[in-house]
Amino acid sequence: MITVALAAALRDAGLRWHPTTGDRFVIDKPGVDDDVYTVSEMTVERHDYPSGTVLGFNGTTEWALDSVDAAESLWLPREDQLRELLGPAFVSLTAGYTVTATIAGETRAFTESLAADAYGQALLAYISAALA
Structure with missing residues (x-):
């Protein structure tokens, strides 16, 4: 969570x-x-x-x-909901809870101690970039 x-x-x-x-x-x-x-x-x-x-x-x-x-x-969105909200921007989740996503044409990595937090940070960056 x-x-x-x-x-x-x-x-x-x-x-x-x-x-x-x-x-x-x-x-x-x-x-x-x-x-x-x-x-x-x-x-x-x-x-x-x-x-x-x-x-x-x-x-x-x-x-x-x-x-x-x-x-x-x-x-408090679940991990699966965050991944779904990332949509096609989501690239991968690797061990150590690193989410890789394409945001504004750039591949970025978000590492957290929980997978849900890594997805959440990626989604936050994705939303922020879309509004910029």
Whole structure:
């Protein structure tokens, strides 16, 4: 799982989240951003309203929460989701967790201690280059 700091950098760079079953997230507020939640049809459900998306908490594990606006949540994309978002820019993942990607016509390598973080750093560079 990527770090909250990297997830925030990706969001701030323009990555948008459309909640789906299996997605992990934190509530993006100081003091409550340590707990990771998972969107599930049984526990946390996505409710789409004309005013926006709300994540509804149901069941006993989240008893203190009724719902939180998706805009107040921070998506923690999985490794496979990050790789998919890189699309054709992704070249390879090698041992030692180095992701190689083609960004703005240049082959670049991103090495991290976790594969998801390497993918996240590559995606951050990709998004930033696309916006430049």
